[in-house]
Amino acid sequence: MTLKRGFLALTLLALGATAVLALWVTPPRENEGWDAVRLLYLHVPCAWIAYLAFGITAVASLLYLVPRTRHPSWDLLAGASAEVGVIFTALMLIVGSLWGRPTWGTWWAWDARLTTTAIMFFLYLGYLALRRSGATVAERGKRCAIAALIAFADVPIVHFSVTWWQTLHQQGTVFNPKLDVQIDGSMAFTLVLAVAAFTMLYGYFVMERFELAQLEEGREERELQLAIAERVRAERREQVVPA
Amino acid sequence: MSHNWNYVVAGYAIVTASLAGYGVWLRVKLRRARRSLPEESGD
Numbered sequence: 001m002t003l004k005r006g007f008l009a010l011t012l013l014a015l016g017a018t019a020v021l022a023l024w025v026t027p028p029r030e031n032e033g034w035d036a037v038r039l040l041y042l043h044v045p046c047a048w049i050a051y052l053a054f055g056i057t058a059v060a061s062l063l064y065l066v067p068r069t070r071h072p073s074w075d076l077l078a079g080a081s082a083e084v085g086v087i088f089t090a091l092m093l094i095v096g097s098l099w100g101r102p103t104w105g106t107w108w109a110w111d112a113r114l115t116t117t118a119i120m121f122f123l124y125l126g127y128l129a130l131r132r133s134g135a136t137v138a139e140r141g142k143r144c145a146i147a148a149l150i151a152f153a154d155v156p157i158v159h160f161s162v163t164w165w166q167t168l169h170q171q172g173t174v175f176n177p178k179l180d181v182q183i184d185g186s187m188a189f190t191l192v193l194a195v196a197a198f199t200m201l202y203g204y205f206v207m208e209r210f211e212l213a214q215l216e217e218g219r220e221e222r223e224l225q226l227a228i229a230e231r232v233r234a235e236r237r238e239q240v241v242p243a
Numbered sequence: 244m245s246h247n248w249n250y251v252v253a254g255y256a257i258v259t260a261s262l263a264g265y266g267v268w269l270r271v272k273l274r275r276a277r278r279s280l281p282e283e284s285g286d
Contacts, residue, residue, distance in 0.1 A: 019255070028246060036247040039254045046258075087265055091258050098254045102247040201262065208269045215276035 004207065011204055014197035021190040033103035039095050041190055045198035046092035051155060053085025053202060054124065058152035061145035075141035076217065078148055079131050080209035082124055084202055089121045104168055112161040113169035120158050123151040137217070 022041035029037040057078045064074035096114070097107045108114065127147050131140065162171050183191060 034246040095254045098250045
């Protein structure tokens with residue numbers, strides 16, 4: 001518990017430092033959104049977390065599907081990571097839209113990057129809805145693992161959309177086809193720190209969400225056991241009374 | 244001259260509020276779930 005609190009304190013410190021650097025230290029971008037560029041220190045880490053979260057969901061789902069590695073924990077981890085990923089994807093879309101308005105002159109454009117990202121968001125919303133469908137734990141686990149692997153097919157499409165199609169959205173600043181990093185100085189440092197801070201926050205959220213899922217699953221199991229025990233007791237009483 | 248600070252403030256406020264809200268929701272749910280453990284096991 002103390003370790004988790006220490007990790008949270010470190011995460012909040014990193015997030016605070018990111019905010020200070022992003023809002024007061026880094027320069028604005030002349031003639032291209034000016035101070036709106038500060039939104040990219042949120043937008044890019046959110047995009048990274050979306051990839052990471054859905055990647056972990058896919059790996060955990062795969063491990064759940066393989067009989068040799070199957071364990072309920074993989075299913076719970078997949079669900080926890082997907083939920084956190086959906087939140088960061090929503091924030092990526094909102095912040096991207098806030099950046100697009102002053103820079104592109106529009107809140108939204110149906111270009112390849114934005115459209116495939118919106119599809120990814122709705123695919124994983126559907127995945128989360130599927131997790132709530134009434135089924136046994138094993139049935140749900142298998143069904144959701146297959147859905148997670150299908151949904152993950154959209155992630156590389158989102159990433160490479162700016163390379164495969166002509167888009168309003170710019171090419172990757174760091175991970176572009178030529179691997180030509182187009183950022184340096186305080187902007188590069190702030191972006192790296194922001195990515196690290198958001199990754200730590202993702203880790204903290206997943207740990208908490210995973211523990212909550214375990215407790216909820218355990219509670220459902222205990223409630224079921226109690227109901228069965230009660231039923232057995234009631235049946236025994238009924239058998240005793242006529243005799 | 245507008246430097247688009249209104250968009251920046253909106254973005255940082257939305258992200259902070261959303262992530263803090265989710266964090267608080269998780270902590271509350273976790274605390275309740277942990278608290279319900281001894282009650283049930285005592286039955």
